Amino acid sequence: MTPPRRGRFITFEGGEGGGKSTQIKRLAEWLEARGIAVTTTREPGGTEGAERIRALLVAGEVAAWQPMSEALLHYAARADHVARVVAPALASGRWVLCDRFADSTVAYQGYGHGLGRARIVRLHALVLGRFKPDLTFIFDLAVDKGLARAASRAGDETRYERMAASFHARVRRGFRAIARAEPRRCVLLDAGQDIETIGRAVQAALVRRRWIGA
Numbered sequence: 001m002t003p004p005r006r007g008r009f010i011t012f013e014g015g016e017g018g019g020k021s022t023q024i025k026r027l028a029e030w031l032e033a034r035g036i037a038v039t040t041t042r043e044p045g046g047t048e049g050a051e052r053i054r055a056l057l058v059a060g061e062v063a064a065w066q067p068m069s070e071a072l073l074h075y076a077a078r079a080d081h082v083a084r085v086v087a088p089a090l091a092s093g094r095w096v097l098c099d100r101f102a103d104s105t106v107a108y109q110g111y112g113h114g115l116g117r118a119r120i121v122r123l124h125a126l127v128l129g130r131f132k133p134d135l136t137f138i139f140d141l142a143v144d145k146g147l148a149r150a151a152s153r154a155g156d157e158t159r160y161e162r163m164a165a166s167f168h169a170r171v172r173r174g175f176r177a178i179a180r181a182e183p184r185r186c187v188l189l190d191a192g193q194d195i196e197t198i199g200r201a202v203q204a205a206l207v208r209r210r211w212i213g214a
Helices: 020-032 048-058 067-091 102-112 117-128 143-151 165-181 195-208
Strands: 009-014 038-042 095-099 135-140 186-190
Touching: 009 020, 009 102, 009 165, 020 038, 020 095, 020 135, 020 195, 038 067, 048 067, 067 095, 067 102, 067 117, 102 117, 102 165, 135 165, 135 195, 143 165, 165 186, 186 195
Parallel strands: 009 095, 009 135, 038 095, 135 186
Antiparallel strands: none
């Protein structure tokens, strides 16, 4: 029996309020309509243990954690998530669409909190080796617009949203730097456009790579 072809790992990144979750849902439906098996997931989270860590990170006091403590917690959750969900799904031939992954740690803890990109890259290599997404969409949006969108959502997961605007400006610069450094993997999208336009751009990126027909 021929083993299944490895699935594609696609991540959705960006600052607060960029509309990632909406586009993940749209892309999953578009792929499934074309016969592709899809797993959607998120970070931090995706497994029982990782969701417990998520609760520690995204709620509570802004100053609850030191920057390196945050980075380590994110990678503890990520290691479990990859081992239990992402890697098995890819091995079975499923496409995995993930709301945030390692680029968020580079942007938020590396740039936003000032740990530096190099430290996060070394941490990633220690925990996950060379494992990385096949394609990453980075949703770029002005900080004030993103935070305004995020503030309109109900829920308790607001710890990062309540951090200073200067922090979020550094996060945005971090994501833009990631996109410049890895243009073959990353697609920078203007998240200020309407949902339909962004959705077509996401689909077009897959067609350009000849992963799927138009």
